Amino acid sequence: MRTRSRTAMFAATAVLLLCGAAASAAQPMAAAPAVAKPQKTLKILTPEQVDPARLLPPPPEDGSSIQKADLAEVQRVYRTRTPERYERAKWDDTHEDSMLFASTLGPNFDLAKLPQTAKLLAVIENDQSVAANMAKRQFLRNRPWAIDPSIVACDYKPNAAPKTSYPSGHATLSYSVGIVLADLIPEKSQAILARAAEYAYSREVCGAHYASDTEASHVLGTVVALQFLSSPKAAPMIEAARHELRVARLTGANTVATAAMR
Known part of the structure; x- marks a missing residue:
């Protein structure tokens, strides 16, 4: 099986409509509009x-031969998926956070602890x-379901x-977090990276993205992870997490040995 590689709005100012005492008695109070999440x-x-x-x-243009081939592959994966693989894809769809690696890393990988x-x-x-949404706004590619x-x-x-198709937000998450976790827990790096790719492929199984969307996510997620791992600003957090994971017996790698690999 092939394994490859959403958007916040500007905060709105809520307006509360004030009514006079007489008007309030005669009419129900108007509901205040919902406040959008901060960007x-x-x-x-x-x-x-x-x-x-x-x-x-840039992604293939709609109607181009490459886009048609891309769509044909989504259609094939969507229509030939097994019930078991579809259930895994649905689980992946609703779990868009780092705990997607829990099944790979075992019960000690409990972020609450x-x-x-x-x-x-x-x-x-x-x-x-943020990076994935910047790219989505840059390229504005139609989702497969918008075409079919x-x-x-x-x-x-x-x-x-x-x-909002290019790149996939889910896949960018799995690749960026996966590469960082693979650096922190090198003993399980291959299993972590395989899980990242499987999670990305779920977007195709769901019919939510093209293969080229998840490929772009692989590139973007890799850049995010490597830039993050080499950032002096992130270094204290990385070393604190590395120590914590050693104490939790999720890794035996020491800081010096792992840092020397980069």
Whole structure:
């Protein structure tokens, strides 16, 4: 089986409608509008380090021969998936965080008991999400289901934005976090990276993304991870997490040996 490689809005100002006492008695109070979530910003990396125009080629244009071949492959994977693989893809769809590696790393990988590791991974999750959304806005590629309405993606919603295909946010997460975890826990690096690729492939099984979307995520996620691992700003968090993982017996690698590999 081939294994390859969402967006916050600007915070809105809520307006509370004030009614006079007499009007309040005669009419029900108008509900205040919901406040949008604050927009995420990069915490460690810089916009230049994750500039999608510099890192990624544009996706195939709709209607091109390459795009048609890309779509045909999504259709093939979508229509020939087994019930078991579809269930795994649905699980992956609804678990978009670092705990996607829990089954690979075992019961000791409990972020509730690993605060330093949880802190580190939360920052990686943030920066990769910002990077992926920068790329989505740059390229505005239609999702497979926007081209072929017979495809109903795992995460499809009637009001979903169609031009959010390239790259995959889920896959960017799995590759960026996976590469960092592989560096922190080198004994399980191959299993971690295999899980990252399997999780990315679930986006194709779901009919949510093209293979070229997950390939772009592999590139972007790798850049995010390597830039993060080499960042002086991230170094204290990385070493704290590395120590914590050794204490939890999730790795026996020492700091000097692992750092020498980079």
